[in-house]
Amino acid sequence: MSVFIIRRLLQSVVVIWVMSLLVFGGVYLIGDPIDxxxxxxxxxxxxDAAIRALGLDKPIHEQYWFFLINALKGDxxxxxxxxxxxxxxxxARMPATMELAFASLxxxxxxxxxxxxxxxxxxxxIAGRSIMTGSILGFSLPSxxxxxxxxxxxxxxxxxxxxxxxxxxTEFLGMQVSFLSWDGLSHILxxxxxxxxxxxxxxxxxxxxxTQEVIHQDYIKFARAKGVSEKRVxxxxxxxxxxxxxxxxxxxxxxxxxxxxxxxxxxxAWPGMGKLIIESIDQLDRPVIVxxxxxxxxMFIVINLVVDILYSVLDPRVRLQDVKA
Amino acid sequence: MTATISETLVDPTGKPADLSPxxxxxSDFCESKVAVAGAIGVLIVALIxxxxxxxxxxxxxxxxxxxxxxxxxxxxxxxxxxxTAVVGxxxxxxxxxxxxxxxxxxxxxxxxxxxxxxxxxxxCVGLTAAYFGGRVDTLIMRVVDLQLSFPxxxxxxxxxxxxxxxxxxxxxxxxxxxxxxFARTVRGTALVERRKEYIEAAACLALSHRRIVFxxxxxxxxxxxxxxxxxxxxxxxxxxxxxxxxxxxxxVTEPSLGLLISNGxxxxxxxxxxxxxxxxxxxxxxxxxxxLVGDRLRDVLNPRxxx
Numbered sequence: 001m002s003v004f005i006i007r008r009l010l011q012s013v014v015v016i017w018v019m020s021l022l023v024f025g026g027v028y029l030i031g032d033p034i035d036x037x038x039x040x041x042x043x044x045x046x047x048d049a050a051i052r053a054l055g056l057d058k059p060i061h062e063q064y065w066f067f068l069i070n071a072l073k074g075d076x077x078x079x080x081x082x083x084x085x086x087x088x089x090x091x092a093r094m095p096a097t098m099e100l101a102f103a104s105l106x107x108x109x110x111x112x113x114x115x116x117x118x119x120x121x122x123x124x125x126i127a128g129r130s131i132m133t134g135s136i137l138g139f140s141l142p143s144x145x146x147x148x149x150x151x152x153x154x155x156x157x158x159x160x161x162x163x164x165x166x167x168x169x170t171e172f173l174g175m176q177v178s179f180l181s182w183d184g185l186s187h188i189l190x191x192x193x194x195x196x197x198x199x200x201x202x203x204x205x206x207x208x209x210x211t212q213e214v215i216h217q218d219y220i221k222f223a224r225a226k227g228v229s230e231k232r233v234x235x236x237x238x239x240x241x242x243x244x245x246x247x248x249x250x251x252x253x254x255x256x257x258x259x260x261x262x263x264x265x266x267x268x269a270w271p272g273m274g275k276l277i278i279e280s281i282d283q284l285d286r287p288v289i290v291x292x293x294x295x296x297x298x299m300f301i302v303i304n305l306v307v308d309i310l311y312s313v314l315d316p317r318v319r320l321q322d323v324k325a
Numbered sequence: 326m327t328a329t330i331s332e333t334l335v336d337p338t339g340k341p342a343d344l345s346p347x348x349x350x351x352s353d354f355c356e357s358k359v360a361v362a363g364a365i366g367v368l369i370v371a372l373i374x375x376x377x378x379x380x381x382x383x384x385x386x387x388x389x390x391x392x393x394x395x396x397x398x399x400x401x402x403x404x405x406x407x408x409t410a411v412v413g414x415x416x417x418x419x420x421x422x423x424x425x426x427x428x429x430x431x432x433x434x435x436x437x438x439x440x441x442x443x444x445x446x447x448x449c450v451g452l453t454a455a456y457f458g459g460r461v462d463t464l465i466m467r468v469v470d471l472q473l474s475f476p477x478x479x480x481x482x483x484x485x486x487x488x489x490x491x492x493x494x495x496x497x498x499x500x501x502x503x504x505x506x507f508a509r510t511v512r513g514t515a516l517v518e519r520r521k522e523y524i525e526a527a528a529c530l531a532l533s534h535r536r537i538v539f540x541x542x543x544x545x546x547x548x549x550x551x552x553x554x555x556x557x558x559x560x561x562x563x564x565x566x567x568x569x570x571x572x573x574x575x576x577v578t579e580p581s582l583g584l585l586i587s588n589g590x591x592x593x594x595x596x597x598x599x600x601x602x603x604x605x606x607x608x609x610x611x612x613x614x615x616x617l618v619g620d621r622l623r624d625v626l627n628p629r630x631x632x
Contacts, residue, residue: 015471026487140616142563144570145586145605152593152602163594256476263478266571267590281486281573289486296479304474 008308012301019297023290024067076294077287079280086291090273096166097272099177100264101257103188104196105250111196112203113246117238119204120211131204138201143260147194147267154190162187164269191268195261199253203246210242217241252307255300353625363617370611374430381423413599415588424585425604429611431581435492436562439499444554446500447507452538452546454508455515466512472505477564485573495574499561510553514546548626555619559612566608582608 042050058066070076076086119131155163167184178184214220215238223233262274269275273292280288344352355361373380412421454465472480484498518524519542527537566583568574570590575581580588582604589600 023483026483136616136620140559140563140612141609142567142612144567144583145608148586148590148593148601148605152598156594156596156598256479259476259479259482262482263567263571277482277486278571278573281482293483293486297475300475300479 004312005309008305012305015301016298020068020071020294021064023293023297024064071294076291079285079288081280081283081285081288086287087295089288090276090291090295093271093273093276095177096270097258097261097265097274099179100188100191100195100261100270100272101254103179103192104194104199104257105254107192107196108199108203108250109246112200113207113239113242115200116204116207117211117234117242120208121215121234123208123212132208135201135204138197138204141197143194143197144263144267146197147191147264150190150194151267161190164191164267166271191264191270194267195257195264198260199250199257202253203250206246206249207242210245211238214238214241248307248311251310252303255296255303258299259296350625354621357621357624360617360621363614363621366610366614367618370429370607370614371433373426374433377426377430381420381426383420383423385419385424385427412603413597415585415600416592421585421599421603424580425582425607428580428582428585428604429607431492431575431579432562432565432583432608432611435496435499435565435575435581436558439496439503439561439565440554440558442496443500443503443557444507444550447504447509448511448543448546448550450504451508451511452515452542455512455519456534456538456542462512465508469505469508469512473509477502477560478567481564481568482573485568490573490576492575492579495565495568498568499564502564503557503561506553506557507550510549511546514549515542518542518545552619552623552626555615555622559615559619562608562615563612582611 074087078084079086079089082089115131119128122128151163154161165187167178167181167187179188220233220237223237224230228237258273261270261272262278264270265272265274266278273296277289277292279285280292354364378384412425414420415424450465454462480502481498484501485494488494488497524537524541527541532541565574565581566586569581569583570587572587575584577584585604586601586608589597589602589604593601
């Protein structure tokens with residue numbers, strides 16, 4: 001077990017290192033680093049000073065070393081626009097994104113599993129077919145377009161929900177959250193549903209396939225033969241068995257929810273990390289871009305690592321195979 | 326081998342046995358009405374894209390004919406030039422119908438080109454991995470797995486943040502995003518095909534690696550590639566639209582459907598819905614049509630479902 005974890009940890013370190021090379025290469029080598037990292041409104045004297053301060057007059061391998069050491073210290077540069085450390089800027093926006101991501105995961109699970117099970121139990125019924133057609137739409141429609149339609153319908157035509165933004169936050173268990181008030185809920189509803197659509201379709205598909213597989217198993221027949229009520233068969237015997245793959249895959253997909261939040265946050269003007277990165281790209285605020293990319297890559301690697309380890313705990317075959325290889 | 330015997334003995338679909346593989350494929354495909362509708366949709370969209378300059382009522386890029394007085398006209402109103410704006414005009418006074426035709430052209434070009442180049446790259450890499458195996462295979466597949474563990478939009482974001490805007494740049498970004506899907510698909514099929522007798526026979530004839538890979542192995546890996554290719558073109562169009570909507574894709578001078586939607590978004594809250602909605606419908610129509618065709622191709626070309 002520990003061999004497996006150490007191997008995975010080493011791999012993750014290698015991946016982070018490769019990504020740091022790529023991000024460094026992308027930002028420092030492709031464009032002109034002086035343009036990118038120094039405020040263009042500075043005068044020549046300041047530019048020269050900044051070049052020396054940033055070490056841009058040094059050879060390239062020393063520059064990379066400088067970047068790496070600073071990154072390890074948690075210093076990813078300061079934003080041009082806000083004049084604050086980029087890392088802090090992003091961390092300040094993180095709770096909003098997390099709130100949105102968890103809200104949409106919640107929606108995917110609590111609507112996706114029942115809908116998928118229904119479609120699996122009644123595959124030929126009209127409801128079952130409509131659920132599956134709906135999930136195909138959820139996969140193929142671009143989410144920004146669905147978001148616009150939501151705004152159009154619920155905010156412009158019906159006028160029942162706000163078109164964007166986040167409500168006042170309140171403190172809850174030491175975090176700033178907005179979903180505790182009625183106003184907060186009405187603000188988060190549309191973006192959360194929008195962000196959830198893709199995952200919802202995925203969960204529907206997974207639970208439908210799972211249900212159809214499980215329902216023919218002997219233990220289900222046995223439970224029915226034993227006289228267990230149909231409600232109990234479905235809610236206990238079927239549900240428990242489809243839950244494991246669904247939850248595992250959702251865990252893996254959590255990172256992509258955060259990545260896709262970029263789109264939803266832009267459509268609904270949700271003040272999270274995703275909106276920040278788009279604004280930073282627009283304004284060429286390079287330190288923030290670099291910091292965002294490094295943070296999100298790091299998050300992804302941590303998620304993948306945790307899922308891998310959990311997997312190996314649940315399924316010993318995975319780690320045995322890996323140790324042999 | 327068994328498949329050909331059973332096919333010649335009994336044809337369960339009851340179709341005449343003298344159909345060529347292509348005719349059989351077409352008749353299989355047409356069994357689904359939805360898929361035929363999708364194919365017709367794709368054809369319409371492609372024709373509009375190709376003939377955009379000839380069928381558009383106005384040229385939206387010709388600054389001489391664009392009049393700012395025409396801006397934000399509702400659908401059906403007449404523009405200063407006398408042309409009726411069937412689906413309205415945008416914030417700069419351009420006829421939306423013409424803009425959409427030209428936008429469709431850019432969206433389809435970007436989608437198809439990036440899909441095609443990604444297919445080429447993916448096929449070469451995937452075939453190399455499958456044919457040579459061993460360390461080459463391990464190395465290539467590690468890279469593929471690593472890339473596929475990140476969502477496409479994130480990779481595109483990283484690339485466009487460093488490269489900047491432009492048609493060439495977004496095509497590069499889409500190729501980088503997509504090649505891994507093709508590589509994985511072709512490797513999977515090629516690994517199975519490689520163990521078959523005809524490859525062994527070709528190797529025994531001392532044919533060159535290149536010839537075996539491209540003349541013997543590749544044609545037999547095509548069916549799943551066609552399916553993935555179709556779906557990837559739809560995905561590429563959708564991703565391009567998303568990136569352009571976010572303002573990090575195409576420059577304003579080359580408005581794709583995504584950019585048109587983005588331009589109209591700011592007017593939508595004031596009730597001028599048409600600037601955003603109609604390009605959106607065209608985008609949706611395109612993506613859904615391609616996906617319907619792809620879905621049917623998956624069923625028709627899947628040997629496991631052969632009836």
